[in-house]
Amino acid sequence: MSFFNPENLEKAQVLIGLYPDKRSALIPLCHLAQGQHGHLSNEAMEQIADLLEIQPAEVLGTASFYDMLHTEEVGKYLVGVCTNVACMLGGGIELLEHASDVLGVPLGGTTEDGMFTLEEVECVAHCDKAPCAQVNYRFFGPLANGDFDQLLDDLRNDRLSESVPPHGVLSRVFRDAPAMVPLEIIHRERRAMDDEKKARQAALNKDAGGNQ
Amino acid sequence: MSTKIVTARVGIPDSFLLSTYLENGGYAAFKKALSMNPEDVHAEVTASGMLGRGGAGFEAGRKWSMLKQDPIRYLVVNGDESEPSTFKDHLLVENDPHQLIEGTLITAYAIGATRAFIYLRGEFALGLERVQTAINEAYAYGAIGENIFGSGFSIDLVLQPGAGAYICGEETALIESLEGKRGFPRIKPPYFPAVIGLYGAPTIVNNVETMSNIPWIISNGGKAFAALGKGRSTGTRLFALSGDVMKPGNYELEMTSKTFRELIYDPALGGGLKEGRSVKAVIPGGVSAPWIGPDNLDLPLGQDEVAQAGSMLGSGSIIVLDDHSCAVRAVWRITKFFNRESCGQCTPCREGSGWIEKIMHRIELGSGTESDLDLLLDVCDNIAPGLTWPPQQTTICVLGPSIPSSVVSGIKMFRDEFMIHIKEEGCPFVH
Numbered sequence: 257m258s259f260f261n262p263e264n265l266e267k268a269q270v271l272i273g274l275y276p277d278k279r280s281a282l283i284p285l286c287h288l289a290q291g292q293h294g295h296l297s298n299e300a301m302e303q304i305a306d307l308l309e310i311q312p313a314e315v316l317g318t319a320s321f322y323d324m325l326h327t328e329e330v331g332k333y334l335v336g337v338c339t340n341v342a343c344m345l346g347g348g349i350e351l352l353e354h355a356s357d358v359l360g361v362p363l364g365g366t367t368e369d370g371m372f373t374l375e376e377v378e379c380v381a382h383c384d385k386a387p388c389a390q391v392n393y394r395f396f397g398p399l400a401n402g403d404f405d406q407l408l409d410d411l412r413n414d415r416l417s418e419s420v421p422p423h424g425v426l427s428r429v430f431r432d433a434p435a436m437v438p439l440e441i442i443h444r445e446r447r448a449m450d451d452e453k454k455a456r457q458a459a460l461n462k463d464a465g466g467n468q
Numbered sequence: 469m470s471t472k473i474v475t476a477r478v479g480i481p482d483s484f485l486l487s488t489y490l491e492n493g494g495y496a497a498f499k500k501a502l503s504m505n506p507e508d509v510h511a512e513v514t515a516s517g518m519l520g521r522g523g524a525g526f527e528a529g530r531k532w533s534m535l536k537q538d539p540i541r542y543l544v545v546n547g548d549e550s551e552p553s554t555f556k557d558h559l560l561v562e563n564d565p566h567q568l569i570e571g572t573l574i575t576a577y578a579i580g581a582t583r584a585f586i587y588l589r590g591e592f593a594l595g596l597e598r599v600q601t602a603i604n605e606a607y608a609y610g611a612i613g614e615n616i617f618g619s620g621f622s623i624d625l626v627l628q629p630g631a632g633a634y635i636c637g638e639e640t641a642l643i644e645s646l647e648g649k650r651g652f653p654r655i656k657p658p659y660f661p662a663v664i665g666l667y668g669a670p671t672i673v674n675n676v677e678t679m680s681n682i683p684w685i686i687s688n689g690g691k692a693f694a695a696l697g698k699g700r701s702t703g704t705r706l707f708a709l710s711g712d713v714m715k716p717g718n719y720e721l722e723m724t725s726k727t728f729r730e731l732i733y734d735p736a737l738g739g740g741l742k743e744g745r746s747v748k749a750v751i752p753g754g755v756s757a758p759w760i761g762p763d764n765l766d767l768p769l770g771q772d773e774v775a776q777a778g779s780m781l782g783s784g785s786i787i788v789l790d791d792h793s794c795a796v797r798a799v800w801r802i803t804k805f806f807n808r809e810s811c812g813q814c815t816p817c818r819e820g821s822g823w824i825e826k827i828m829h830r831i832e833l834g835s836g837t838e839s840d841l842d843l844l845l846d847v848c849d850n851i852a853p854g855l856t857w858p859p860q861q862t863t864i865c866v867l868g869p870s871i872p873s874s875v876v877s878g879i880k881m882f883r884d885e886f887m888i889h890i891k892e893e894g895c896p897f898v899h
Contacts, residue, residue, distance in 0.1 A: 274624070274626045275626070276583075276667055277647065277648075277667055279647060279648035279649075280628075280646055280647055280648050281648065282648030282649075283590075283628070283629060283630070283631050283645065283648060284628070284629060286631065287590070287629055287631070308648070317650070318648060318649055318650055319631075321633060321650035321651060321811075322590075322630075322631035322632045322633050322651075323631070323632030323633065324590045324591065324630075324631040324632035325631050325632070339801065340552045340553070340801065340805055341552055341553060341711070341751070341755060341787060341798055341801050341802055341805075342552065342553040342710040342711055342716075342787055344797070344798070344801050345710075345711045345712055345787075345789065345793055345798075347899075349801075349899065350899060378550070378552065378634065378805055378808060378809065379550065379551075379552035379553060379554075379805075380591050381549050381550070381554060381555035381557070381558040381589070381591075381592075382555060382558070383552075383553045383554075383555050383708065383710035383716065383785075384555065384708075384709075384710060384716040384717040384718070386710060386716070390591065392593070393590070393591045393592075393593040394593055394594070395594075426590070426593055426596060426629060427593060427596035427597045427600055427629065428597060429596075429597045429600040429601050429604070430600070431600060431603065431604065431626075431627070432604045432607075433603075433604060433607035433608075433612075433613065435624050435626075436607075436612075436613040436614050436622070436624055437582065437583060437614070437622055437623065437624045441540075441582050441583075441622075444539060444540055444582075445540050445582065445583070445667070445669070448538070448539070448540045448667070448668070448669055449667040449668060449669070451668075452664075452667065452668025452669070453668070455668075456668070
C-alpha cells in the first residue's frame with residue numbers, strides 16, 4: 257500500500273532525481289507527506305525510507321530535529337505567535353497569553369474542533385510587523401488582540417482559504433523542470449561522493465584499529 | 469538620493485516576475501558574465517571588496533579563492549535567515565527572487581560549480597513559492613539548464629526548503645540538513661566547506677544578500693561597488709531596524725554613510741522613538757552581538773566601526789530598546805531562544821543555555837538573588853572563557869559563544885536594573 261497518492265508519488269520521484277544523493281530529498285519528501293496528510297505519519301515515514309533506501313528510524317531521527325515536521329496530528333491551522341525580542345518589545349508575550357485565552361488551549365494544545373493548534377515560535381523574520389503571528393507559515397502583523405480575534409474569525413469562516421492552505425501544504429508551486437545537467441556530470445558527482453565515503457570509512461577503521 | 473542596489477526593484481508591481489525583471493535589465497549581467505572568463509568575473513567580485521552579508525563578514529571574493537579546485541564543486545546559497553530580528557533576506561526572496569537567482573548563476577559560473585542549491589528557510593512559505601516560480605521561469609527562459617544562452621555553460625539550480633531549525637543557518641549544519649540529516653554543525657577543521665563540503669566535495673556557501681549584490685557588481689564593475697562606503701565596508705547594506713522605533717523596516721544604505729542615531733531618528737528612516745522616550749540600548753548585528761549604549765549612537769554603520777566599539781555589524785539587524793523596556797526581560801528572552809535552538813551536541817552550549825535561561829527567568833519573575841549575577845557570569849565564562857569579544861570557543865560552532873553576549877551586556881550595562889528585580893522581587897516595568 258502506497259502512502260503517497262499517485263500524483264505525489266510522481267512528485268517524490270522528481271524530487272529524488274534532483275540530488276546526487278537520494279537522502280537529500282528527505283526534508284522535501286517530509287513536506288510533501290505533510291501536505292498530503294496534514295502531519296507526518298508512520299506510514300509516510302516508512303514509504304519515504306523505502307524511496308530513499310534508508311531505515312524508517314533514520315527518517316524519524318532526522319524529522320524529530322525539525323520544528324516544522326510534526327509526527328503527531330495538529331489542527332487545520334497551526335497558529336504560531338512570535339515572542340522573540342522584537343515581538344516581545346511590541347507585546348508578543350501578552351499576545352500569546354491572549355491567544356491561549358481565546359482559543360482555550362495551552363501551548364501546544366489543539367482546539368476540540370481540530371481547527372487550531374497554538375505554538376510559541378521563535379523569530380520568523382517579520383519584525384517590522386511586531387507583534388506578529390504565523391498561520392501555517394503565512395504571516396500576519398502587527399496584531400493587537402482585536403486583530404488576532406478577527407484573524408481567527410476569518411480563518412473559521414474560510415475567508416482566508418486562498419492565502420492560507422490547510423496545515424502541511426507549504427509551497428504550492430512545484431518544480432516543473434527535471435534536472436538537466438548532463439548525466440556524465442551526475443555520474444562523476446556520484447563517484448566523487450562514493451570515494452569520499454570510502455575515504456571517511458577507511459579513516460574511521462584506522463582510528464578504531466589504533467584504539468585497540 | 470542614495471544608491472539602491474539590492475532593493476532597486478522593491479516596490480515595483482509584480483517585482484518578483486520574470487517579465488518585470490527583464491523589463492528592468494534582468495539577466496543582462498549574467499549574459500555579460502558568460503562572455504567573460506570565470507576568472508575575470510571572480511576578479512570583479514574581489515575588486516568590489518564586498519564582505520559576505522550573512523553575519524561573519526568575510527570577503528566574498530577571498531572566500532571563493534579558497535575553494536579547492538576538484539572537478540566536482542558546489543554552490544549553496546544560505547537563505548536560512550533565522551537570527552532574531554533579521555528580516556532582510558525575507559524581503560529579497562519575496563520581492564526579487566530573480567536577482568537572487570541571477571547572482572547565484574553568475575557565482576556558479578565564476579567558481580565553476582557543477583550544481584547550485586538555494587536553501588531557504590522552511591517558514592518562508594511565500595518565499596518558497598516565489599523562488600520556485602522564478603526558477604521555473606528561468607529554466608523556461610533558458611537561463612538555467614544545459615548550454616545556457618549558447619555559452620556552453622550548464623548548471624542545475626535546486627530550491628531546498630528547510631524545516632525549522634535556527635542552527636541550519638550555520639553553514640556546516642546547513643550542509644548536513646541539505647544532505648537529509650539533523651542540522652548538526654561539523655567540526656572545523658577538517659570540515660571547512662571550501663575543502664570538504666556538500667557530499668564531501670568543495671562547496672561555497674554564500675548568503676542571499678551577498679548573491680543579490682552580484683548582478684549589480686558585474687553590470688557596474690567591482691570598482692563602482694568599492695567606491696561606495698568606506699574602508700572595508702564597501703557597497704550598500706540592508707539594515708533591518710526593529711524594536712522601539714516608530715518606523716521599523718528594512719533600509720538599504722550606503723555603508724558608513726549613516727550613524728545609528730541617524731538610522732533611528734531620521735524621519736525618512738526609523739522616524740525616532742515614541743514621544744518622551746530615549747534610547748536605552750541597541751542590539752546591533754543580531755542577538756548574538758554584544759549591546760551598545762546611548763553613548764555609541766554616533767558610530768557610523770560600518771563593519772570595523774562597530775567592531776572597534778566591541779560588538780559586530782553581524783547580520784545587519786538593529787534592535788532598539790527604549791527606556792520603558794526591561795533589559796532583564798530582553799536578556800531572558802534571548803537566552804530562552806538560544807536554549808531552544810542549541811542543537812545539543814556540545815555540553816557548554818546545551819547545558820549552559822538551559823541554566824542561564826532558568827536563572828534569568830527567576831530574576832525576571834522576582835525570585836533571583838544577588839549571587840545569581842556572579843553565577844550567570846560564571847556559566848557564561850564556562851561557555852566562552854574570558855568573556856572576551858570576539859569570544860573564545862569551547863564548542864563546535866559559534867552558537868554557544870553567542871549566548872554570553874546579551875547576558876554580559878545586560879549585567880554590565882544595567883546592573884542596577886537587575887538589582888531592582890532582585891530587591892523588589894519582581895519586574896518594575898509595565899508590560
